[in-house]
Amino acid sequence: MKKNNSFDQSPDRSKYPENGPDNKPDIDLSSGKYSKVWQGPNHPGVTGNMSLELTLCGDEIVDAKTHVGYLHRGFEKLFERRLYMQVMPTCLRMCVPESDTNEYCFAEAVEELSGIEAPEKAKWLRMLVLEMSRLQMLLRVVPGQGGAFGLGIGVQWGMYVRELVLDLFEELTGGRVYHMYMLPGGVRGDLPEGFRERAQSVMDEVFRFAERIDNVMFTNSVFKKRAIGTGYIDPSWVDQYGIVGPNARAAGYKRDIRKDHPYLRYDQLDWEVPVLENSDVFTRSRIRWMDMQVTASLIGQILEKMPEKGSFKAPTPNALNWRIPKGETYVKAEASRGEFGYYVVSDGSAYPRRIMLRGPSYTHAIALLERLLIRANIADVGAIMVSLQTCPPEIER
Amino acid sequence: MQDIVDKIRSRYDVSEVTEQRENLTFVTVEKDQVVPLLMQMRDQEGFSHFVLLTAVDWIEEGVFQLTYILNHPGKKVDLGIRAHINREHASMESAHHLWQQVATYQRELKEMFGIDFPGSPRVDEEFFLEGWDHTPPMRREFDTKKFSEQTYFPRPGSKSYDPREYMKQKLYCDDYEEEQ
Numbered sequence: 001m002k003k004n005n006s007f008d009q010s011p012d013r014s015k016y017p018e019n020g021p022d023n024k025p026d027i028d029l030s031s032g033k034y035s036k037v038w039q040g041p042n043h044p045g046v047t048g049n050m051s052l053e054l055t056l057c058g059d060e061i062v063d064a065k066t067h068v069g070y071l072h073r074g075f076e077k078l079f080e081r082r083l084y085m086q087v088m089p090t091c092l093r094m095c096v097p098e099s100d101t102n103e104y105c106f107a108e109a110v111e112e113l114s115g116i117e118a119p120e121k122a123k124w125l126r127m128l129v130l131e132m133s134r135l136q137m138l139l140r141v142v143p144g145q146g147g148a149f150g151l152g153i154g155v156q157w158g159m160y161v162r163e164l165v166l167d168l169f170e171e172l173t174g175g176r177v178y179h180m181y182m183l184p185g186g187v188r189g190d191l192p193e194g195f196r197e198r199a200q201s202v203m204d205e206v207f208r209f210a211e212r213i214d215n216v217m218f219t220n221s222v223f224k225k226r227a228i229g230t231g232y233i234d235p236s237w238v239d240q241y242g243i244v245g246p247n248a249r250a251a252g253y254k255r256d257i258r259k260d261h262p263y264l265r266y267d268q269l270d271w272e273v274p275v276l277e278n279s280d281v282f283t284r285s286r287i288r289w290m291d292m293q294v295t296a297s298l299i300g301q302i303l304e305k306m307p308e309k310g311s312f313k314a315p316t317p318n319a320l321n322w323r324i325p326k327g328e329t330y331v332k333a334e335a336s337r338g339e340f341g342y343y344v345v346s347d348g349s350a351y352p353r354r355i356m357l358r359g360p361s362y363t364h365a366i367a368l369l370e371r372l373l374i375r376a377n378i379a380d381v382g383a384i385m386v387s388l389q390t391c392p393p394e395i396e397r
Numbered sequence: 398m399q400d401i402v403d404k405i406r407s408r409y410d411v412s413e414v415t416e417q418r419e420n421l422t423f424v425t426v427e428k429d430q431v432v433p434l435l436m437q438m439r440d441q442e443g444f445s446h447f448v449l450l451t452a453v454d455w456i457e458e459g460v461f462q463l464t465y466i467l468n469h470p471g472k473k474v475d476l477g478i479r480a481h482i483n484r485e486h487a488s489m490e491s492a493h494h495l496w497q498q499v500a501t502y503q504r505e506l507k508e509m510f511g512i513d514f515p516g517s518p519r520v521d522e523e524f525f526l527e528g529w530d531h532t533p534p535m536r537r538e539f540d541t542k543k544f545s546e547q548t549y550f551p552r553p554g555s556k557s558y559d560p561r562e563y564m565k566q567k568l569y570c571d572d573y574e575e576e577q
Contacts, residue, residue, distance in 0.1 A: 069525040077534060077541055086560055112418070239445040242498040253470075260473045261420055320565055329417050330448070330466055330475060343464065345453050350561070358449040358466075363498040371497070396525055 027055055027063055034062065039381055041070045050365060050392040056378060064373035066366045072396040079355045084110055085319035087352065089180055091342075094357050095394040096177070097140065100133035101335040102357070103182040105342035108263070109331040110184040113324045113346050121310035122186035127264045128302045129172070129181055130333065131295050135206065136165040137336040138292040141389055145285040146217045148383040149226045154213050161209045164202045171195060186313030196303045206296040210289065218286065227282035231372050231384035235279075241371065242363035245338020247388060250287045251279035257334040269301050281380075281387040288389075291336070323350050330358075337361065337389045359394030366395070398422050398474050401442055409434055413479075423477035428463075431480045432490045435465060439495060444469045444476055447495070450502035452510045456537040459484050461512060465492070482512070491517040509535035 019026065027034055040051030049070035055063035075094060079087050091106045092099035104126055111118060118126070139162040143154030166176040171192055173179040181188050217223055235251045237243060248255055256273040258266040274290035276283050316322065326348040332341030338360035347353040365388065372384055402414055405424055413425040426434055438444040444467035453462040460481040467476045482489055491514040493500040503514040508524045511533035523529075532539045542557070 069523070069527060072525045074534070074541065077539075080537075081541075082560055083564065086564065239447075240497055242447055242496060244446075255470060260470070320561065320568070327415075327417070328423065328453075328464075328477075330421060330477065332448075339448070341448070343449060343451060343466070354451070354453040356449070356451045362501065366501045367498040 029055075033057060037378070039378075041067075050390065050395075052369075052373070052381065054373070054378065054381070059378050061373045061376050061378060061381070064370045066370055068366075068392060068395050070396075071393060075397045076355055076357070079352050081351060083319060083350055084184065084322055084324060084352060087355065088183060089178075091355070091357075092178055092180065093393075094397055095335075095340075095359060095391055097391065098133050098137045098335055098337075099178050100129050100182070101333050101340045102342075103180065104130055104333055105331045105340065106344070106355070107182045107184045108333075109329050109342050109344040110324060112329050112331065113327050113344065114184070114322075115325075116185055116314055116316060118186045119311040119314055121190070121307050122312045122314075123264045124302060124306040125187045125191070125312060126182050127266065128299065128306070129169075129179065129187075130264075131299045131302065132165055132168060134336045135292065135295045135299065136162050136169075138288055138295065139165065139206070139209070141336070141386070142285065142288050142292055143213055143217065145227070145281065145288075145383065145386050146213075146220070146223055148386045149223055151217060151220065151223055154217050157209055157212060161202075161205055164205060168195070168199055168202060171198070183313070183316075185316040186311070188313075190312050191306075199303055200300060203296045203300055207293065210293050210296075213289065218282075218289070224282065226380070226383065227285060227387075228280060230281045230380050231284075231376065231387055233279040233368075233372070235277075237368070237371070241368045243338075243368060244360050244363075245334065245336070245389075246284055246287045246291060247279060247338065247360075247364060247368075249274060250276050250283040252277045257332055257339060261332070263333060265305075268305060269298055271298055271301075281383055284387045288336075321350065323348060324352075332358070335360065337364070337391065340394075357394060357397050359391065361389075361391045361394050364388045365390035365392065398472075398476075401438075401474075401476065404442070405434065408437075417477075420473060421475045421477065423464075423479055425479040425481075428480040428482050428489060431463070431465065431478060432492050432495075434478060435467070435492055435495055438467055438476065438478075442469070443471055446470055447499060448475065450492075450499060450506070452506055452512060452535075454484075454510065454535070454537045455481075456484070461487055461510060463489060463506075463512075487512040489514055491515065491520075493517045509533055511536065 035056050037054045037056055038051055039054055041049040051067045053065040053067060054061050075090060092102040094102050139158045143158035147155040169179060170176050173181040233251050238248045238251055238253050252275060254273055254275045259273055271294055274287050276287050324346040326346055328345040330341055330343045332339055341358040343356040345354040369388060376384060402422060405411055409426045409430045411424050411426055415423040417423060446468040448466040448468050450465050455462060461484055463480050465478040489512060491503060500518045503517040504520050504524050506512045507520050508526055514520050
C-alpha cells in the first residue's frame with residue numbers, strides 16, 4: 001500500500017493577513033476569515049483581573065489588545081490626602097502577592113527625603129523579609145508555570161512549602177500576606193527566639209522541593225514540548241519594551257538591581273545573578289527555578305550574617321505632624337518580577353504631593369504581551385502570561 | 398554623572414539640576430527640548446532603559462510637571478528629566494517612537510490628568526476608566542469625596558472621617574476629648 005508522505009504539517013498561512021504600514025497585521029473582520037475572542041478578565045493565566053481582546057485566524061492569534069480597568073482602586077489619588085504614615089497600610093496592597101517590596105520602597109523613599117537612616121539591624125531584617133517575600137512568590141510561580149499546561153502536582157507541593165514560609169512571616173510580623181513590617185525609620189520588631197533554626201529548616205525544604213520540581217516539571221516531555229520555543233523574547237526587545245527582571249535575564253541580560261544598585265546590605269552577600277539565553281516560556285521558568293534556590297541561599301546567609309543585637313527602629317517625628325522636606329526621589333528594588341520602584345514627590349507638607357508606583361507588569365502585560373501573543377496559539381495564552389509573571393494590581397494603582 | 402549633566406547643560410536650557418543621590422540626578426528642561434534630549438540620552442549616552450513617565454500637578458503654579466526617568470545599565474545611574482507644561486490645554490510632544498512602552502504611560506496621563514500627546518497610539522481610547530466624562534481624576538481639583546457623595550447613595554450607618562483627625566482621636570483619645 002502506498003504511504004502518503006506528502007502531508008505538510010506547517011500551518012497554512014495563505015489566509016494570513018499582510019502587515020500594514022504600522023507593522024501590524026491588516027485585518028478585515030468582515031472577510032469572515034477572523035474571529036474575535038475575549039479572554040478574561042478572570043482566568044488562570046494571571047493574578048488579578050485583566051482581559052485580552054484576541055483576534056484569531058483559526059487557532060492562531062493575529063492581533064491582541066490588553067484591557068485593564070477591572071480593579072483600579074485609586075490608591076495614588078488616595079495617598080494625596082493621607083499622612084505619610086497612613087500611606088503604609090495602603091501602599092502594600094498595590095501588589096498583593098508580593099507586598100513587602102511596596103513597604104520597602106515607600107519607607108526608603110520617606111527616609112531619604114527626610115534624612116533619616118534606618119539602623120543596621122533593620123537593614124538586615126528588611127533584606128530578610130524582602131527575600132522571604134520573593135521566595136513565597138517564586139514558590140507559586142515556578143510550579144504555576146506547569147499548572148498552566150495542566151501539570152498540577154507541582155502546584156500542590158509549591159503551595160505546601162509556601163505555607164511554611166507564610167508561617168515564618170506570621171511568626172515574625174503577625175501577618176501572612178500583608179505584613180506592614182517595614183516602617184519609615186526601621187522595622188516593627190526583632191527576630192523571635194529560635195527563628196533562625198526554624199527558617200533554616202524551611203530553606204532545606206525549599207531545596208528539596210526544587211529538586212522534586214526539577215524531576216517532575218523540567219524533564220517532563222509534555223511540559224518541554226509546550227514550553228520550549230513558546231513566547232520567545234528576542235534579546236533586542238529588552239530595552240525597546242522595558243523588559244526587566246527574570247524576563248530580561250532569560251534573554252541574556254545580566255541585570256539585577258540588587259547587584260547593579262546595591263541597596264540595604266546586598267553587597268555583603270555572596271551570590272551570582274542567574275542568566276540564561278533564548279527567553280521562551282521554558283527558559284523563563286527555569287531562571288525562576290534558579291532564582292528560587294539563590295533566594296533560599298541568600299536567606300541562609302542573611303540569617304548567618306545578621307547582627308545579633310542592635311536597635312531596629314530609628315526615632316521618627318510624631319506621625320501626625322511629620323512634614324517631609326520638599327523634594328522628590330525614585331527608589332527601586334528588585335522584586336521577583338524585576339524592577340519595582342516608587343516615585344515620591346513631597347511639597348513640604350504632611351501629605352504627599354504625588355506617589356507613583358512603577359511595576360514591571362506595566363510594560364510586560366501591555367506592550368510586551370500584545371507583541372508576544374501575535375502568531376501564538378490560543379492554547380498558550382495563559383502560559384505566556386504566567387511566564388511574564390503579570391500582576392494587574394500594579395498596573396491599576 | 399557630572400559629565401552627562403555638563404553635556405546636557407551645553408546643549409539644552411537647563412533651569413535646575415538636583416543631585417538626589419550618587420546614582421540619581423534630576424534635570425529640568427524646556428518642554429520642547431524633552432524629546433530631543435530623550436533621544437540623545439538613548440542613542441548617544443547609553444540610557445537605553447526607559448523606567449517611567451508620570452506627571453505631578455502643581456495646581457498653585459498652574460503647571461503640570463512631567464517626569465521621565467531613564468536608566469543607564471552600563472554606568473548604573475538613573476536620570477530624571479523634568480519639564481513643566483501649562484495646565485490649561487495641557488499637551489506634550491509624544492515620545493512613543495523611542496520606546497514601545499511609552500505609549501501606555503501617555504495613554505494613562507491623557508485619561509488621568511487630561512494631558513494630550515497628539516499622535517500617540519490609542520491615546521484617545523479608554524484605558525482604566527469607562528464612560529468617564531468628569532474632570533480627569535488625578536487632577537488636584539477633582540475631589541474624590543465630593544464625587545462619591547454625589548454619585549453613590551450613602552449606606553445607612555456609614556460615617557466618613559478626616560483621616561488625620563480620626564488618627565489623632567484614636568491615638569490621643571483623652572487629649573482629643575479635652576480639645577473638643
